Amino acid sequence: MAKDISYDSVNARSNEIIKDAIGVDYTSYESGNIAFDYEKMMSATGYSLEEVTKINRETGVGNTPLIELRNITALARKLSPEGKGARIFVKDEQCNPSGSFKDRRAALSVYQAQKMGYKGVVAATSGNYGAAVASQAAMRNLKCIIVQECYDSRKVGQPEILEKQRKCENLGAEVIQLTVGPELHYTFLRVLEDTGYFNASLYSFFAIGGTETLGYELANQCKETLGRFPDYVIATQAGGGNLTGTARGMIKAGATDTKIYGAAVDLKGLHMASDTDFNRKSFTTGHTGFAVPYATDPDHSDVPRSAARTMRYMDEFLIVKQGEVFYMTEVLASIEGMERGPAGNTSLTAAFALARELDEDQIIVVQETEYTGAGKMPQPQLSFARENGIDVLFGDPEDDVPGKNIILPAHPTMIKARYFDMEKLRKSYIKNSVKHVNATWADEKDIEFLIAETKSNREFVIETLKSLNIEIK
């Protein structure tokens, strides 16, 4: 009998479809209340970090260079008080086969899909992840379908997304392009059900387990070349997998004292599911529109429980402005000779501002770069912004209004790292995790879970739960 393919019926079958498409039943990690067993879920890959590294290397993933940005560090020192200006390094993740750290995130899923006998892989993504899955699938002789949110209702697409579509197609993938809206998930489920392919989710334990190699490598490279672990690692924050995987890998390498900072571009006021705001965004990822909801409500992705759990690992969250990132992208090209980005340049911008606050002997690592080119560079991005009615001018980035203007800093000292209120994020996370299971009470297991999930303490968790009228058992 043919299945009912109506919107409501397909969504009602979501758990069943996802289970078939990833080969794992997520209910075994649930406690029945707020807590779930995160570490048990993470170990479900069945591979040690050493084995994951080996699997990544089979397809040329990882082992990317760590490069010191000497001129950017020198610039920061010129603009800082005597003795200030930390050393800035970057992990050149564009050296991965498809040009970004996303290869690490795709490698294990595609390996697993092949091992389990799936004929192909499907991923829902408008970012570099599509190219990464396509590239890994090409190497492992699997078919690949990428479902992409791509256009507004005029069929106008952000040049960066169009480039990512081109790249997926060039790597042999089929790209299903959609207009704006969260109902993409319905199309994604239908494709999974129709093809029987593997769900190479960005948020599965395979994806985050694969990304752990980034933090592990980075920590060891610092130790080998500089004699110690870095003081700070900054990761551009969107869905949270980049930061989570990196932080977990750092911890596995023993770098437990390194501060893990997230960075995102301020896109306050632009709605992510808005047909009219869609092309007024000059950043397709690494912005607050993804970073905040994914940090505070990770379990709304394409798997029942996301393995990307930012709040467990993030010490501070730094906000930068659109024009500052474009400025630093140009700086990276003009004085370091590296055309990269945009994604990693959000954390580079935060690193530059942070470096000016820190002592010269401190070490900051920007943990990724990505390939750039047509559609992705500041020229096409700002050209597109101007065509969409956005003012581009020099001035004070504090006057930036997302969707209305992009203000390139008149001077690099205007580049600031703004500290987001972490307590607000933690409270919001707790509220969402309670809502996720419609909890009315919390026991010791839930409290311990929430302490770990928010990197906070018992007092804070209990106080927040009480403010939500949750009975403490």
Added chain:
Amino acid sequence: MSTIVKKGEWVQVHNIVLKPEERTGRIPEETKKVPLELWVKGFLNEDAVIGDIVEVTTITGRKASGTLVDVNPVYTHGFGDVFVPELLQVGLQVKRILKGEEK
């Protein structure tokens, strides 16, 4: 006069996935007013003209149908249609600062 698109040509087809009234409630008004649309590319399975409902075989071998909208679709993105000269100033400024010519 409509030109015949031959079987086997590389084309793009279009579909309405959800009509405005079928869209989810949790989206902004401006998005709710428009349909959720889908495009996919493939090799045309039978001769047709633009605007016909057709079936294609995608690059992964999947069959998909929809309205024929384009033949040999090109990639239109590049380095922008207008040059943004402001960007030239950034490199010049930081080089002046590094040389001590500007504070």
